[in-house]
Amino acid sequence: MVSTGLAGRRVLLGVTGGIAAYKPAELVRRLGEAGAEVRVVMTENAARFVTPLTFQALSGHPVRLSLWDEGAEAAMGHIELARWAQDILVAPASADFLARIAHGLADDLLTTLCLASAAPVYVAPAMNQQMWANPATQANLALLRTRGVGIFGPAAGAQACGDVGSGRLLEPDELVAALAASGQPGLLSGRRVVISAGPTYEDIDPVRFLGNRSSGRMGFAVAAAAAEAGAQVILVAGPVHLPTPAGVQRVDVRSARQMHAAVLAEATAADVYVAAAAVGDFRPLEVAAHKIKKRGDGGMTLELTQNPDILADVAALPQRPLLVGFAAETENVEAYARAKLERKRLDLIAANQVGGGLGFETEDNCLTLISADDITCLPTASKRELARQLIEIVAQRLEQRSAHNRDVAA
Numbered sequence: 001m002v003s004t005g006l007a008g009r010r011v012l013l014g015v016t017g018g019i020a021a022y023k024p025a026e027l028v029r030r031l032g033e034a035g036a037e038v039r040v041v042m043t044e045n046a047a048r049f050v051t052p053l054t055f056q057a058l059s060g061h062p063v064r065l066s067l068w069d070e071g072a073e074a075a076m077g078h079i080e081l082a083r084w085a086q087d088i089l090v091a092p093a094s095a096d097f098l099a100r101i102a103h104g105l106a107d108d109l110l111t112t113l114c115l116a117s118a119a120p121v122y123v124a125p126a127m128n129q130q131m132w133a134n135p136a137t138q139a140n141l142a143l144l145r146t147r148g149v150g151i152f153g154p155a156a157g158a159q160a161c162g163d164v165g166s167g168r169l170l171e172p173d174e175l176v177a178a179l180a181a182s183g184q185p186g187l188l189s190g191r192r193v194v195i196s197a198g199p200t201y202e203d204i205d206p207v208r209f210l211g212n213r214s215s216g217r218m219g220f221a222v223a224a225a226a227a228e229a230g231a232q233v234i235l236v237a238g239p240v241h242l243p244t245p246a247g248v249q250r251v252d253v254r255s256a257r258q259m260h261a262a263v264l265a266e267a268t269a270a271d272v273y274v275a276a277a278a279v280g281d282f283r284p285l286e287v288a289a290h291k292i293k294k295r296g297d298g299g300m301t302l303e304l305t306q307n308p309d310i311l312a313d314v315a316a317l318p319q320r321p322l323l324v325g326f327a328a329e330t331e332n333v334e335a336y337a338r339a340k341l342e343r344k345r346l347d348l349i350a351a352n353q354v355g356g357g358l359g360f361e362t363e364d365n366c367l368t369l370i371s372a373d374d375i376t377c378l379p380t381a382s383k384r385e386l387a388r389q390l391i392e393i394v395a396q397r398l399e400q401r402s403a404h405n406r407d408v409a410a
Helices: 019-033 052-059 077-084 095-102 109-116 129-133 135-146 172-182 217-228 256-267 310-315 333-343 383-409
Strands: 010-015 037-042 087-093 121-125 155-158 164-168 192-197 232-237 248-252 272-275 282-284 304-306 322-329 348-353 364-370 375-382
Touching (some): 019 037, 019 052, 019 172, 037 052, 087 095, 087 172, 095 109, 095 135, 129 135, 129 164, 217 232, 217 272, 272 383, 322 333, 333 364, 375 383
Parallel strands (some): 010 037, 087 121, 192 272
Antiparallel strands (some): 364 375
16 A cells, blocks of 8 residues: 655654564555655664664664764754654554653653654554553553644554454554554544444343444444544444544443434534444343342243334434444345445445354454445455545545535525
8 A cells, every 4th residue: 555645754763672563664665655754763672673774774774773872963863863854653662662752751762852853743552452451551642642642553453472452563554544644634624423333232130231242343443544534533332342542532331222322412413423333223121130040940031122223313313414334244235235225314334244254353354335326345454444445435425415515505
């Protein structure tokens, strides 16, 4: 993927220590393909994983490692480098680096450059999932966000230590796209986008609930892509274990009725509503006050009642937003999705097949985007990449709708 948003940009790439330090080698190459000029600064720990010579060969410039480089610092080289940079991207950004920059420390070359430069700073965290979830790390990230530091990722998945969870460095293509999007007006600048994501849980008793296997990854990826595109994003999230994307306002809910109330409260002022959540269709008619015990005959009958239809109620609003639905099907995907598109009066529906290792709880996906007048197939890719493609199409649809409204008004 080659981005045109970085042509001629001067990017200072900081590399901190961690097993993900090998990935920025490919990132340097991709940034160069996008037209950026790249200079690399490594921490001493990063140089334990990858040699500076690797980055020098790829960038075409010497790699800086220390404030105590007598040759470079004879002319105050770190100030010159700080002034040269138009963007500072630290990838990977370790938990230690995030803590130091959040508290204004300047005890090595990279942190000094971040403080001494007027360029915008972006960090791409990479660390063990437990370190990422630690309250200290999250507090440091929150502080950085308030200061305008851009945060790219992390992704979730298998880690080198054997753990599974959030903390993986975004892939080079994703970082290039995120950096390019951050430096130019977004496709959805000035727009308000509401997204629902994840499952809903319907309590049976204080111990048990009805739920589904949705991980929320697709909806969270759409939220991240919408924020990258410049939108004001409100993410209504069911019970998932995912970090909030940078620049996104998150509302946590549990049940379908809670999600219904949260979405309706936000949708009245929204330009777009993306219904990526796997909302439970039914809930128990009554919730037992105490844990239900086994009976002698081994059977139990659970009486269910239907949950409110979030999409239908948003579609019925006097000033309805552009509506994007999702259809996860195990068979006849296109036919069922088209029927849902028409039944719920959607502008666009993203259909995908689930089951047999597809869809739920996976990093990759493929989507078929269906509207009343078009069908677009998005081949298998990461959910983040699919989300970006979806947002591009949503932005096009939104502009077409705005143009139509202007013509009608005229």
